[in-house]
Amino acid sequence: MYNIGIDIGGTNLKAGLVDEQGRITATKKAPLRFASMEQMGEVLARMAIELTEENGVDRAQVASVGMGFPGPVDDRRGVVIKTVNIPLRFMPVAEMFHRHWDVPVRLGNDADCAALGEYYHYEDKNIESLILVTLGTGIGTGIILNGRILTGVNGCAGEGGHIVIVHGGEPCTCGRRGCWERYASASALIQQTRAAMEADRASCMWDMTGGDLNKVEGYTAFEAMHQGDTSAKRVVHQYVEYLAEGLANYVNIFQPEVIALGGGVSNAHDEDLLYPVQALVLDRVFGKEADVHTKIVKARLGNDAGIIGAALLGRSRQARV
Amino acid sequence: MYNIGIDIGGTNLKAGLVDEQGRITATKKAPLRFASMEQMGEVLARMAIELTEENGVDRAQVASVGMGFPGPVDDRRGVVIKTVNIPLRFMPVAEMFHRHWDVPVRLGNDADCAALGEYYHYEDKNIESLILVTLGTGIGTGIILNGRILTGVNGCAGEGGHIVIVHGGEPCTCGRRGCWERYASASALIQQTRAAMEADRASCMWDMTGGDLNKVEGYTAFEAMHQGDTSAKRVVHQYVEYLAEGLANYVNIFQPEVIALGGGVSNAHDEDLLYPVQALVLDRVFGKEADVHTKIVKARLGNDAGIIGAALLGRSRQARV
Numbered sequence: 265m266y267n268i269g270i271d272i273g274g275t276n277l278k279a280g281l282v283d284e285q286g287r288i289t290a291t292k293k294a295p296l297r298f299a300s301m302e303q304m305g306e307v308l309a310r311m312a313i314e315l316t317e318e319n320g321v322d323r324a325q326v327a328s329v330g331m332g333f334p335g336p337v338d339d340r341r342g343v344v345i346k347t348v349n350i351p352l353r354f355m356p357v358a359e360m361f362h363r364h365w366d367v368p369v370r371l372g373n374d375a376d377c378a379a380l381g382e383y384y385h386y387e388d389k390n391i392e393s394l395i396l397v398t399l400g401t402g403i404g405t406g407i408i409l410n411g412r413i414l415t416g417v418n419g420c421a422g423e424g425g426h427i428v429i430v431h432g433g434e435p436c437t438c439g440r441r442g443c444w445e446r447y448a449s450a451s452a453l454i455q456q457t458r459a460a461m462e463a464d465r466a467s468c469m470w471d472m473t474g475g476d477l478n479k480v481e482g483y484t485a486f487e488a489m490h491q492g493d494t495s496a497k498r499v500v501h502q503y504v505e506y507l508a509e510g511l512a513n514y515v516n517i518f519q520p521e522v523i524a525l526g527g528g529v530s531n532a533h534d535e536d537l538l539y540p541v542q543a544l545v546l547d548r549v550f551g552k553e554a555d556v557h558t559k560i561v562k563a564r565l566g567n568d569a570g571i572i573g574a575a576l577l578g579r580s581r582q583a584r585v
Numbered sequence: 586m587y588n589i590g591i592d593i594g595g596t597n598l599k600a601g602l603v604d605e606q607g608r609i610t611a612t613k614k615a616p617l618r619f620a621s622m623e624q625m626g627e628v629l630a631r632m633a634i635e636l637t638e639e640n641g642v643d644r645a646q647v648a649s650v651g652m653g654f655p656g657p658v659d660d661r662r663g664v665v666i667k668t669v670n671i672p673l674r675f676m677p678v679a680e681m682f683h684r685h686w687d688v689p690v691r692l693g694n695d696a697d698c699a700a701l702g703e704y705y706h707y708e709d710k711n712i713e714s715l716i717l718v719t720l721g722t723g724i725g726t727g728i729i730l731n732g733r734i735l736t737g738v739n740g741c742a743g744e745g746g747h748i749v750i751v752h753g754g755e756p757c758t759c760g761r762r763g764c765w766e767r768y769a770s771a772s773a774l775i776q777q778t779r780a781a782m783e784a785d786r787a788s789c790m791w792d793m794t795g796g797d798l799n800k801v802e803g804y805t806a807f808e809a810m811h812q813g814d815t816s817a818k819r820v821v822h823q824y825v826e827y828l829a830e831g832l833a834n835y836v837n838i839f840q841p842e843v844i845a846l847g848g849g850v851s852n853a854h855d856e857d858l859l860y861p862v863q864a865l866v867l868d869r870v871f872g873k874e875a876d877v878h879t880k881i882v883k884a885r886l887g888n889d890a891g892i893i894g895a896a897l898l899g900r901s902r903q904a905r906v
Binding site (some may be wrong): 336345346353393405407409410412414415416417418419420421422423424426427428429430431433438439440442447506509512513516517518519520521547548549550551553554555556557558 | 657666667674714726728730731733735736737738739740741742743744745747748749750751752754759760761763768827830833834837838839840841842868869870871872874875876877878879
């Protein structure tokens with residue numbers, strides 16, 4: 265049997281056929297184009313159907329189709345509540361999908377799906393709790409407890425980027441000030457790097473970016489630090505500090521078995537990011553005297569996590585390999 | 586059948602016989618005195634046994650004895666990991682208790698037990714998630730998800746007072762800076778009130794406290810505000826702001842069905858505390874467009890919550906009335 269997972273992004277749909285070991289055996293990608301909400305259900309169903317046909321898989325061999333949306337969903341009612349960057353509001357996706365293919369449909373938030381994928385493929389299959397923290401434009405968090413996604417009463421749980429860590433700090437798109445993602449997302453790191461460059465015209469980061477602030481990336485400060493650049497070093501240290509601050513908050517609340525860091529920034533050398541973050545967090549959390557602690561690790565699946573996790577929505581937790 | 590709950594405090598033990606409706610039918614209180622860790626098990630067992638004998642309850646009528654400790658516990662292994670204000674470290678309470686009475690023993694953290702009590706007695710019996718936030722010397726949080734306590738991998742989850750909301754802020758006993766409880770606990774409110782008095786010698790709070798800063802209580806600023814005192818009003822508004830900041834963080838993470846506020850401060854008039862906090866939190870959280878939201882309410886059980894919750898540890902969630 266297979267499960268299909270579809271990752272709905274702002275510009276593309278990516279679908280994958282996922283086997284019983286939770287591996288992607290085939291994928292399909294298409295630009296996101298639909299004229300009406302009604303059409304969206306058809307687009308998704310056609311994509312899933314074509315994925316089976318193109319790969320010679322009988323539709324009866326597909327146990328479920330799961331979809332990860334960039335926003336809150338109500339999986340029980342089969343409804344997408346809202347999406348970011350796509351104008352979907354209270355869309356009955358499951359019902360619309362079923363007009364074209366009557367297969368069990370499951371809906372998830374994309375960050376939650378990615379967390380489920382990481383959880384499923386985590387090396388220790390005995391864990392029951394994992395939080396995936398994705399450092400991107402914002403900070404996305406997906407929370408798995410007792411092997412299940414924490415959705416909250418309205419599908420909006422796990423908005424981990426929007427916990428205030430700097431009271432009265434930087435304004436956030438959510439309307440609050442001082443949200444964690446304003447300090448520890450990849451975008452925040454890029455802003456911090458630019459600010460450091462503007463304050464230090466002698467920084468080697470100017471050479472690295474050809475004098476163009478628009479060419480600053482998440483890795484710029486990390487690379488410059490290795491060339492001995494003092495401003496870059498300060499940026500990295502401050503960023504690590506902000507990242508650890510929010511992670512320590514999460515540990516004090518959940519004490520999960522695993523926190524996995526995802527997103528491009530998490531690919532920095534372990535010596536520059538993962539190890540110092542691990543040390544700072546352990547130094548700050550409650551329960552230092554306990555004999556078990558949260559493991560902070562790098563996420564493993566990259567962009568596949570969303571598809572795999574969406575596919576896994578249709579499985580019971582017992583089905584984990 | 587009954588369940589016994591014992592609340593272990595820094596100075597007293599309080600035990601209660603709890604009936605099938607989750608009500609306390611008899612209590613017993615004793616000062617906490619023990620010469621060795623070994624003796625502690627005996628003290629607890631004797632207290633539970635005496636509670637049955639004094640109330641004419643046959644021991645066979647007791648389904649479990651649950652105990653709430655001020656610190657992390659490992660319920661599966663029957664071990665208290667650490668307690669605040671009492672020198673217990675890795676104490677095998679269940680085993681020690683069983684030398685005197687072979688009844689199922691369950692261990693919990695006191696804040697978690699209180700949350701379980703509030704959850705059980707919450708008016709809507711269909712809820713599955715409740716977070717109890719107790720405003721006292723610090724801020725204690727007990728987190729109930731899917732009808733179960735969130736303990737974390739090491740029993741240390743739910744240290745909700747120790748999430749940093751003011752990066753680099755006031756030093757906290759936990760070693761970090763800017764923890765929520767340094768701004769929104771009852772102790773913090775008292776400190777904020779004192780500081781406002783010192784900055785305003787004309788405040789009516791000086792009369793209310795007989796000119797003695799040591800007589801400032803959590804309600805002082807609330808009362809003075811009703812007498813038109815401007816400094817008191819500022820204190821209350823600022824306090825409400827800090828309280829809402831942390832609560833909005835919790836909502837963005839969990840979107841629980843209910844957050845209950847406990848501790849003396851929560852008894853302020855609803856117009857002064859509960860209603861403005863509800864409004865501020867709703868204004869800040871993610872998912873405003875959802876059709877269901879976290880309800881913020883006052884806790885109901887007061888000091889009994891700990892005993893009731895400890896007793897309930899021995900029940901499955903299905904047993905809820």
